[in-house]
Amino acid sequence: MAEPDLADLDAFAAVARERSFRGAARLRGVSASALSEAVRRLEEGAGVRLLNRTTRSVTPTEAGQQLLERLAPALREVAAALDAVNGFRDGGGLIGTLRLNVPGIVSRVVLPPIAARFMLRHPGVMLDVVAEDSFVDVLAQGYDAGIRYDESIAQDMIAVPIGPRQQCYALAAAPAYLAAHGEPRHPRELLAHRCIRHRFINGHTLPWELERAGEVVRIRPDGPLLTNGAEMQMEAATQGLGIIFSFGEVLAPHLASGALRPVLREWWQSFPGPCLYYPSRRLMPAPLRAFVDLLREPESRWAGALT
Structure with a gap:
């Protein structure tokens, strides 16, 4: 034999x-x-x-x-x-590569402080992150794990919460735009406004969904800009070209500075935050195990700015 x-x-x-x-x-x-x-x-x-x-x-x-x-x-x-x-190598330092596939919003506002703390703790690990919004078979593509929102995660995966447990979609516009075009009082009035829309890499666009007291309204507005570029969307919004619909964390700095004003605040819809997911604890790579251990520490240990 x-x-x-x-x-x-x-x-x-x-x-x-x-x-x-x-x-x-x-x-x-x-x-x-x-x-x-x-x-x-x-x-x-x-x-x-x-x-x-x-x-x-x-x-x-x-x-x-x-x-x-x-x-x-x-x-x-x-x-x-x-x-x-x-x-592990000399002195017990963790080494290896941790490959993650994450949505764009996670790579911008959720992952950075967590990743920074992880890399400071484990300087021998290279963190290899690809940001894309389409759902992929992370293991077939060679990733150790992925990050997605609950509705996109298969039930046979192990899921570990990462980042905020609640997020929201928010609407905003520049003061100049609202002064020139008025402020909508109901989501259906957005159909008469110039709206800045997001398109995914695969060409899909999603309806804008808003909710208040159990009433859910889904619309597909029109407007002067359709793009997958988050920076271009934000620039258009702050320049007064239309109403933007995005994650609350993305809009927060511009709302705080006054560059944007909230629109239909009472209709902003919240949803559960993202999760890290992977298929099995069996043969789990050491860098991934360390990353999961970090996520399971008390929130104050890894969330927010580094201290």
Whole structure:
């Protein structure tokens, strides 16, 4: 029998535990075909079938079950050993790379103070962050974890709150715009106003949704600017070109300075804050584990400005 590859053994164990190539592939962030090829190599090397496959199920054979029972604790020991070796260097400092995929708003107003505290604590870790608003399969794309809002997170993911627990969408306009065009008193009046709209990279635009006392109004306003550029939207708003609809945290400095004034304040809709999500604690990379530990500390330890 040829010397088995550790990765193939791990692939077999994942499929045998999940009783599914697709289920194991989803948890591991690889394709089902890649796992099937790994199991095929292992079976050919061993000269014995390890998994019974039908169109409806995958179950270990007697040989496969015996291998799984003896393999599982060994793989846990290997994972722990690699985590210790790869995660720490001389003096106990954590090393490695933590790759995150996050929405643009999180990269601008939620993640920076948390990331700064993490990097100060773990200077040997490189934080690799990609900001994009479309939902992606983070594991298939090579990320350790993602950050999204609750409605975008699959139920089989582990989710850890990050940043504010409540956020809101807010409306604002420059005093000059309101002086020239008047101030809307109801969300439907926005249809008669010049509005600055956001378009996602994939071309989608979302309706503006506002709520007061249980009444929800969704509209698709028109206006002079449609862009995915947050800076361009803000510049247009502060120059008096229209009404902007954005995260409250984004508008807050401009509202505080007087460059913008709140519009339809009583209709601003709140929603739960974002979560860091990842598929499993098994074989969790040391940098990700440290980042999760940081998030689970009391809020005063990581939120807000560094002190």
